[in-house]
Amino acid sequence: MRNNKDRAGPSVFRFEAQLVRHPKPAQQGGWGLVNVPKSIGKQLRGMTTVEGTINGHPFRAALEPNSSGSHSLRVNQAMRRGASADPGDKVQFAILGPEPEPKLPADLRVALSTAREAKTLWGDLTRLGRLDWMRWINSAKTPETRARRVRRTVEQLSSGKRRPCCVNFYEFMLHRVGEQ
Template sequence: MAETQASTFMAQLLCPANSGEDESWAFLVLPKAVSETLPRRGRTSVEGTLNGYPFQATLDPDGHLSHWLKVGKGLQEAAAASPGDMVAVQIFPADTEPEPRLPDDLREALATSPAAKATWENTTTIARLDWIHWIESAKQAKTRNSRVDNAREMLASGKKRVCCFDQSGYYSKSLSAPKAKN
């Protein structure tokens, strides 16, 4: 743990307005000054505590040059926190980015192209995070399918990084924190 890089703050645990089928999660938005201490404006992994309870997580960009944290039911219960509560948070950058979970559709696409799979395996963890984030940020199934196909083609041609993708969501507004329930 790199204590010198730790940031401590208070934040309100929010209930998402649209939580999908899983209504058990909540979220909080990091203060911009805390987010600025992190190594990336895009997805970045952290370790920390919520009300003193340890956690590891990957933060998502909020579209305003900051980040947000999804807080699952298990962490809420362990930290004795509920939506609406003010919570004490301490975070610091993870020593190494954990390998991202490969979405099934991308895994299948890579399996059909040995060249794309080889390039994928020779990219950095951060680059793989960006590819996955680009694909998962698609709002419609048709766009997502197109991005999976394009990723396979670009990787097969040797391209290791997805181009022209705003990882912060600030310029394209393709990424953002959930809207809070009123």
């Protein structure tokens, strides 16, 4: 397994694993299953969508947490055909890891340093959760609005809220896509 961190952007995790038959193949349409090495799984949190290759064949799929403390990847028939792989085969994977953690804006870093509860919750958020807050703060058009959003972020995190209150970015983006 190799983890390339010598370039900007996400890490690339490379590993070899045995493709096993899904425990319930009839219900899963003949899917296979691969267990991701724990050394990679511990760098991921929760279910996450990844892009990568299996024996050079590109795919996009979900990595799901499993009971062994890592993640599993369901390998569907299209992925198996593209990779020329059957259950029992050893297959080569290259998976793009998560994007690097974005740089915390200075004003938010200072504000979090003065609020223990907010800072603790900030550290517990997923990368995507932190990105949501930073997008909301960074979308302010005036310095006054930005300062107000930084204050509000700290207040809401201190009260246990994990997502920005005022903007559902995903709904907003879907609405924008629908306009085009």
